[in-house]
Amino acid sequence: MSLTELPPLPYSYDALEPYIDAETMNIHHTKHHQTYVNNVKGALERFPELKDLGLVDINKAVGTEKIPQEIATVIRNNGGGHYNHSFFWKVMGKPGDNNGPSSDLKAAIDSSFGSLDELKSKFNAAGAARFGSGWAWLIYKSGGGLAITSTANQDNPLQSIVDEGGIPILGLDVWEHAYYLKYRNLRPAYISAWWNVVNWEQVNANFEAAKKGDVPV
Amino acid sequence: MATMLAQTHAFTGLRLMQKPRSTGCSRVRGVAARAELELKPLPFANDALEPTISSATLDVHWGKHHRAYVTNLNNQIKDKPLANKTLEEIIVETYNSGSPTPEFNNAGQVFNHDFYWESISPSPTEPSAELKAAIDEAFGSMDEFKKQFKAAGATQFGSGWAWLVKGKDGKLAVTKTPNAENPLVHGQTPLLTMDVWEHAYYLDVQNRRPDYIESFVEKLINWEKVSERFAA
Secondary structure, three states, rough: OOOOOOOOOOOOOOOOOOOOOOHEEEEEHHHHHHHHHHHHHHHHHHHHHHHHHHHHHHHHHHOOOOOOHHHHHHHHHHHHHHHHHHHHHHEEOOOOOOOOOOOOHHHHHHHHHOHHHHHHHHHHHHHHOOOOEEEEEEOOOOOOOOOEEEEEEEEOHHHHHHHHOOOOEEEEOOHHHHHHHOOOOOHHHHHHHHHHHEEEEHHHHHHHHHHHHOOOO | HHHHHHHHHHHHHHHHOOOOOOOHHHHHHHHOOOOOOOOOOOOOOOOOOOOOOOOOHHHHHHHHHHHHHHOOOOOOOOHHHHHHHOOHHHHHHHHHOOOOOOOOHHHHHHHHHHHHHHOOOOOOOOOOOHHHHHHHHHHHHHHHHHHHHHHHHHHHOOOEEEEEEEEEOOOOEEEEOOOOOOHHHHHOOOEEEEEHHHHHOHHHHHHHHHHHHHHHHHHEOHHHHHHHHHHH
């Protein structure tokens, strides 16, 4: 994944209808995500040596001395925004295209949460309770096992600044720009509709990668 | 409300005769001290801010978001000592020196929205000579103030607010705050605010926050109200 280019959406803008509308997807991808990419690009022009880090490693470097102070906030916000959105597009897909968690992931979910329903209920609560802008995550913890977390703004579980770090398996954007045109103030309605477009094949692959210590993007 | 009070007193009277338990007492004190906080009506018509802010935006922003903050806060503080305090007192107390308690977000947002609507005028207004002089002194010129205020709104990453405040030193300053935070918790006096949560402008200009800011600052600021706050 290029640090300085907008990745194409892996489906058409209307692919997630009726749960996420084409206009929202278009603006979200071509305007919001593009702006994060542009801002990362701008910051790296001043520090070209950081380009070798790549998208995952630059996020892991947030909050460390590897990122010069002058661009620390820009990289935290925009490097975070670039990773989060690149990841987010891939964990979604056409409704009805996917079958749910693999038996491996299902076993891990049962072990950490009791059931898939319980995971969903905790994940929904994390997304609904994130005050202001941010994300809800399902992460693979460094010691093994799954957890649900939430981060503010464009922070993510790769960044050392967050309360609970880990490797993202599934993520949900709860910035108002992710749902406002269609759902207005009704964030919980957006969250429950969103489960219809979760691409479990990708989530399963993310889980397999995470077990090996690889960060999916 | 009158019926409710009568019933409460009648109920308390009965309990008094039977030695009241403390829960009964605190409930009566809560009711007697202050009615619930209310959603104040908008100080202008729903379509008065078109085209900068549409009636569709105001319907949701005031009718849903602002209303929910008021309802949630009332539910959170019901029957608690906080119910006897003013909104400003609740904000400062629940900010808890930077480790906010759950009530803070709703209390901050009730204040911020009340303050935001009153910062807006559908028709052109002018700052008082005194405010104008203070702005010139603090920023060099009105244009420079506007530039700084617009920049504060544009650079508040995520959800939040831009402010013109009078600091502890009495000088004017432009600030920005995330989410529900506001100048009261920093000991400053707010004079003007602009909401830059996405819900304030997303139906009208989507991702183009700078367009909303430009139009808000040039067309909607209620300078009479800001002058009045400055003089107070």
